[in-house]
Amino acid sequence: MAKVSTKRALEFYKKLYLLRAAEEGIQRYYFDDEMKTPMHMSMGGEAIAVGVISALKKRDQVFGTYRSHAIYLAKTEETNKFFAELYGKATGEAKGKAGSMHLASPSRGFLGTSAVVATTIPVAVGAAFANKRKKNKKVVTVFFGDGAVDEGVFWESLNLAGLWKLPVIFIYEDNGLAIHTPTSKRQSYKSIEKIVSQFNFKVFKSDTTNVLDIYKIGEEAVKTARKNKPCFVHLRYYRYLEHVGVSQDFKAGYRSEKEFKKWYKKDPILLMKKELLKRGMNTSVIEKVEKSINRKIENSITLAQKAPFAPVRETFTDIFV
Amino acid sequence: MKKERFITYEEALNEALHQEMTRDSRVFVFGLDVADHKRIFGTTKGLVEKFGKERCFSTPLSEDALSGFALGAAVNNLRPVQIHIRVDFMLLAMNQIVNMIAAYRYGSGGKLKVPLVIRGIIGRGWGQGFQHSKSLQSFFAHVPGLKVVMPTTPHDAKGLLTSAMRDENPVIMLEHRWLYWQTGAVPKATFTIPIGKSNVLRKGNDITVVATSWMNVEALHAADILKKKKRVNVEIIDPRTLSPLDDGPIIQSVKKTGHCIVADYDWMNCGFSAEVAARVSEKCHSKLRSPVQRVAFPETHCPTTRPLESVFYPNARDIVKAVEKALKLKPVDLSGEEFYSHEKKFKGPF
Numbered sequence: 001m002a003k004v005s006t007k008r009a010l011e012f013y014k015k016l017y018l019l020r021a022a023e024e025g026i027q028r029y030y031f032d033d034e035m036k037t038p039m040h041m042s043m044g045g046e047a048i049a050v051g052v053i054s055a056l057k058k059r060d061q062v063f064g065t066y067r068s069h070a071i072y073l074a075k076t077e078e079t080n081k082f083f084a085e086l087y088g089k090a091t092g093e094a095k096g097k098a099g100s101m102h103l104a105s106p107s108r109g110f111l112g113t114s115a116v117v118a119t120t121i122p123v124a125v126g127a128a129f130a131n132k133r134k135k136n137k138k139v140v141t142v143f144f145g146d147g148a149v150d151e152g153v154f155w156e157s158l159n160l161a162g163l164w165k166l167p168v169i170f171i172y173e174d175n176g177l178a179i180h181t182p183t184s185k186r187q188s189y190k191s192i193e194k195i196v197s198q199f200n201f202k203v204f205k206s207d208t209t210n211v212l213d214i215y216k217i218g219e220e221a222v223k224t225a226r227k228n229k230p231c232f233v234h235l236r237y238y239r240y241l242e243h244v245g246v247s248q249d250f251k252a253g254y255r256s257e258k259e260f261k262k263w264y265k266k267d268p269i270l271l272m273k274k275e276l277l278k279r280g281m282n283t284s285v286i287e288k289v290e291k292s293i294n295r296k297i298e299n300s301i302t303l304a305q306k307a308p309f310a311p312v313r314e315t316f317t318d319i320f321v
Numbered sequence: 322m323k324k325e326r327f328i329t330y331e332e333a334l335n336e337a338l339h340q341e342m343t344r345d346s347r348v349f350v351f352g353l354d355v356a357d358h359k360r361i362f363g364t365t366k367g368l369v370e371k372f373g374k375e376r377c378f379s380t381p382l383s384e385d386a387l388s389g390f391a392l393g394a395a396v397n398n399l400r401p402v403q404i405h406i407r408v409d410f411m412l413l414a415m416n417q418i419v420n421m422i423a424a425y426r427y428g429s430g431g432k433l434k435v436p437l438v439i440r441g442i443i444g445r446g447w448g449q450g451f452q453h454s455k456s457l458q459s460f461f462a463h464v465p466g467l468k469v470v471m472p473t474t475p476h477d478a479k480g481l482l483t484s485a486m487r488d489e490n491p492v493i494m495l496e497h498r499w500l501y502w503q504t505g506a507v508p509k510a511t512f513t514i515p516i517g518k519s520n521v522l523r524k525g526n527d528i529t530v531v532a533t534s535w536m537n538v539e540a541l542h543a544a545d546i547l548k549k550k551k552r553v554n555v556e557i558i559d560p561r562t563l564s565p566l567d568d569g570p571i572i573q574s575v576k577k578t579g580h581c582i583v584a585d586y587d588w589m590n591c592g593f594s595a596e597v598a599a600r601v602s603e604k605c606h607s608k609l610r611s612p613v614q615r616v617a618f619p620e621t622h623c624p625t626t627r628p629l630e631s632v633f634y635p636n637a638r639d640i641v642k643a644v645e646k647a648l649k650l651k652p653v654d655l656s657g658e659e660f661y662s663h664e665k666k667f668k669g670p671f
Contacts, residue, residue, distance in 0.1 A: 061397075094430030106432045111396055116420050122386035123421065125402075126393025133375065133399065140393075153416075156386030161382065163466075318431035319466050320565075321489035 002216035007281045010289065012050060013272045015077070015191050018293050019046040019070045020269050022079060024296045034305065036087045043069035044240035045268075046266035048072040048173055052141060052233070055222045060172040061127055063120040063142040066101040071143055075110045075202065079300035088198040089307035096310055097318070115161035117178075118144060118151035121170070125161045128168035132228060139225045141169040147178030150186055162200035169221050169231045170201070175239040180254045194303025196232045205234040209268045212275070235310045239262035325506035328563050330472075333479035333507050334364040335375035338402070340511040341486045344373050348486055352404035352440075361442070362501055380459055381598060384410055384658045388417035388439070392425060395437040399484060408441035408495060422491045423466035438485045443497045443534070445584070445634070446667045458533065459585075459592040461493050462564035468492040468516055469563040471586075473537040475505035477561055480514030490515060497535045497586070499663050506667040517562045520569040525554030528580040529642055531571055532557055534576055536584040536616070536635075538663075543640035550653050553644065571597065572604045579610035580647045584640055589617035611647040616640055620652070626663065634648070636660050 004012070021272065023043050029035065052063065064071040071080060084090030086100055093105055101115040111127060114120045124142035131138040131317035149155050149172065159170050172192075176183050189195060193203045202224050204217050215233060221231040238260060242249035250257040264270075276286060328336070350368055352361075356379045368377040379388055382657045384405065384545045391401040406413050411418065418439070425435050462469045468490055472478040478496070484493035522537055523544055533538040537559050542644040544555035557651050559568055575581045581601045585594035596617040601613050616635045623633050638660050641653050 092430075094428060094432070097430050098428050103429045104429055104432075106429060111393075111433070112425065112429065116416060116422065119389065119416060119421055122417070123393035123396070124391025125386070126395075126399045128393070129390065129398030130399045131393045135398075153385045153389065156383035157389070159381055160383065160386055160390060200640035290410070316428075318427045319470070321426070321434050 001210060001212045002219065004212060004215075006276070006281065009272070009276060009279065010231070010281070012054065012215070013276055013286070014140055014293065015050045015054070015074055015291055016046050016211060016272055017290055018077070018079075019073050021290070021293050021297050022073055022082065023069055025083075025301055029301060030246045036088060037086055037101065038066075038244050039100050039246055040067035040244050042067055043248060044263070044267075045173055045175065045237040047209050047214050048171065048235050048237060049143070051167075051211045052171055052218040054215050055218030056139065056141060059109060060139045060141065060222075061111050061131075062108045063124040063127070063140070065120065065144055065148070066115040067145065068103050068143070069100070069111045072103045072110060073106065076105045076108045079297055080303055081301040081302035083103070084307055087304040087307070088309065089304055090100070090310040091304070091307040092317070095314055097314070099149050104144065108118070114256070118148035118154050120144070121148065121154055122160070124168055124200040125157045125166060126238045128161065128166040129164065133169055137226060139167050139169060139222055141171060143171045143173055145174065145178070146172065146174040146183055149192060150178065155234045158196065158199045158201070158232075165200065165228045166230055167225045167228050168223045169233060172232065172234045173265040174234060174236045176253070177239060177243070179243045180252070193232075193234060201230050201232040203232045203234070207236045209237060209263070209266045210271050211268055265285060326509055327504045328507050329501065330475040330478045330505075331363045331450065333475040333499040334482055335366050336507075337479045337482040337486075338365065338368060341483055342368065342376065344487070344511070345398040348402060349399060349543055350402045350404065351378050353406060353410075354379050358564060359407060365404070368658070384413035385417055388414035389421060391437045391439070392417065392422050396433055397434045397448050400436050400438075400645050402438045402440065402486065405439065405441045407453050407455075408443050409452050411439070411441050412456070414584050418461075418467070418493075419464050423464045426490070427466060434489045435491050436489045437481075437491050439491070440574070441492045441493065441495050443495055444454040445497070445535070446497055446664050449623070449624035449626045454623045456495055456497075456534065456587050458495055458563050459587050462566075462593055462596070466491065467561060467564065469495070470516060470561060471495045471534040471563060472561060473500060473506045473522070473534055473559050474489050475503060477514055477520070479515065480512055481561065483511060484513040484516050487513065492516065495534065498540075499535060499667060503538070505610070514561070517565045517567050519558055519560045519562070519567040519582065520555055521556065521574070523555065523557040524561045525556035525578070525669060527554045528579055528582065528647060529556050529571070529574040529578045530560060530582045530584055530640060532559060532584040532650075533563065533593065534586040536586045539635070540584055540640055542637035543644065544643055546637065546653060546655070547644055548657060551650055553648065553650070555644065561587070566596070567605070568597075568600050569587050571601065575601050575605045576608045579608055581605070581609070581613045581642045582616060582647065583613065584616040585618060588620065589615050590620050592617055599648075602630070614643045614647060616643055631661050631664070
């Protein structure tokens with residue numbers, strides 16, 4: 001676990017809480033049917049986004065997937081454009097053209113996501129190549145799920161990054177499920193770490209859901225990648241909700257609620273809250289922080305609801321420069 | 322008057338790369354074997370020596386990832402030129418080209434730009450067969466967000482490649498292998514040909530032929546025969562850019578001649594020729610004196626063996642026949658005319 005001050009620990013908690021509360025906000029309003037965008041929720045995996053992104057510098061760059069609410073919020077810490085985008089409004093980051101599956105915030109270094117599995121991995125490798133060429137010391141981090149390593153382009157990208165020694169970090173967010181099919185039914189090999197380490201990558205693996213543990217791994221990976229040694233970080237977590245949608249789906253039969261309960265004991269938000277209490281922080285201080293974040297989210301949702309849709313002409317713009 | 326300089330299409334492409342890489346250090350060239358001893362039929366000659374292996378390098382055989390790689394480099398403000406020695410290999414990269422590259426700017430709400438060039442070479446003859454001969458311009462031109470250019474002359478090859486490298490958007494450039502040995506007048510100094518501007522390749526008043534890539538060579542041949550034997554003046558329009566298509570000169574020409582033949586170097590079914598035919602029908606309906614005809618590939622694959630391959634590819638004779646039909650001419654005497662002569666020129670192995 002990374003040693004951080006209590007003040008810093010509270011900052012981590014704020015970020016984790018923001019991610020969780022934002023998605024709970026989505027859940028509260030989703031059935032009004034105003035957010036017409038397929039939601040792939042990050043819930044359960046917040047510590048990965050917060051831990052890794054906290055280890056990056058602001059100028060470092062990030063790519064994600066269609067499951068990137070956590071990444072967006074951890075990298076930008078803003079919720080107005082986020083909710084506006086989910087509501088498909090003109091005030092959204094991409095004026096409603098992107099929605100939940102294509103979130104990005106180029107001005108804050110979040111360079112893109114994709115709804116086709118694994119397809120931002122080579123883009124991150126190319127971005128890292130450009131950074132290395134420019135000698136600007138920026139690190140590129142790309143997040144992807146365990147379904148992505150079933151794709152050929154993952155292995156092609158791994159080879160390119162290892163071959164050309166690029167400043168890139170692959171974050172393998174492993175929830176053990178590609179849609180509804182478990183890893184055991186998809187992968188013939190036992191240890192991806194053994195394979196990846198032969199591609200000239202430094203490899204990390206952990207089952208932790210503690211954000212401070214992940215932050216520590218992240219710091220090590222960032223330090224390594226900045227010296228042009230690519231890193232592969234395998235982090236396991238549990239997807240709390242259905243593949244797409246905002247509800248639990250334990251009754252569907254492909255997994256059991258027991259499993260969820262086991263993982264929920266080490267829920268990343270609860271773990272961090274316990275850590276703060278253990279350090280003697282007053283409950284009222286934590287509650288105050290939570291309330292302030294809740295207000296911020298509720299305010300962003302209201303703004304998004306009231307905002308206009310983009311004008312008709314926007315359908316046709318942004319094709320070419 | 323200053324004497325014009327004549328160089329080949331291949332030399333024109335090479336010169337464009339040299340000049341633009343000198344002018345803009347963000348430009349780099351990569352792909353399978355771009356830095357080997359053959360240098361993409363000479364078009365990447367001298368680049369690695371002059372600009373170093375950071376800016377001109379051969380790659381693993383990973384077309385899919387390398388297209389995403391180009392996108393990432395472009396988003397971070399480099400100017401990649403990716404080369405595929407056969408267009409057929411670009412199919413391995415279709416996800417990146419269509420789902421990612423074409424849509425990336427749109428998906429970012431206009432915040433990102435994607436200045437990249439993909440060069441694809443169209444093979445033909447000496448047994449290239451059905452996986453080394455595709456052109457696929459109709460596929461690419463179908464997708465919003467991709468610019469598609471197909472230069473025919475050495476002059477256009479240099480000017481359009483230079484424009485492509487300066488464009489802020491993704492440009493796919495499809496180059497016919499047989500055009501590489503064509504020579505033409507090309508200024509030595511750097512210059513651009515605007516993307517999205519059609520060209521009247523030959524002036525005429527009797528009939529309009531819209532031709533793409535190699536079909537322009539066939540159209541010129543047909544025009545010579547028709548002029549000589551029937552005093553028919555064919556106007557040839559080379560769109561050069563297929564998307565975004567500048568249909569103005571095509572419409573203007575058809576309004577003048579009243580007849581239109583589209584000779585496209587791709588499959589006819591659902592192809593670029595259908596797009597041109599549709600636009601001509603929509604915009605020149607009352608001026609058309611004969612139905613628009615199409616000369617393009619039949620709905621089959623390109624065979625390897627020469628006798629069948631010659632059946633597959635349309636040529637000047639097919640254009641002459643179409644002109645006869647449109648203008649209700651008696652059959653042109655084609656004895657003594659040689660067709661498919663380029664097959665004899667092109668030898669293997671590749």
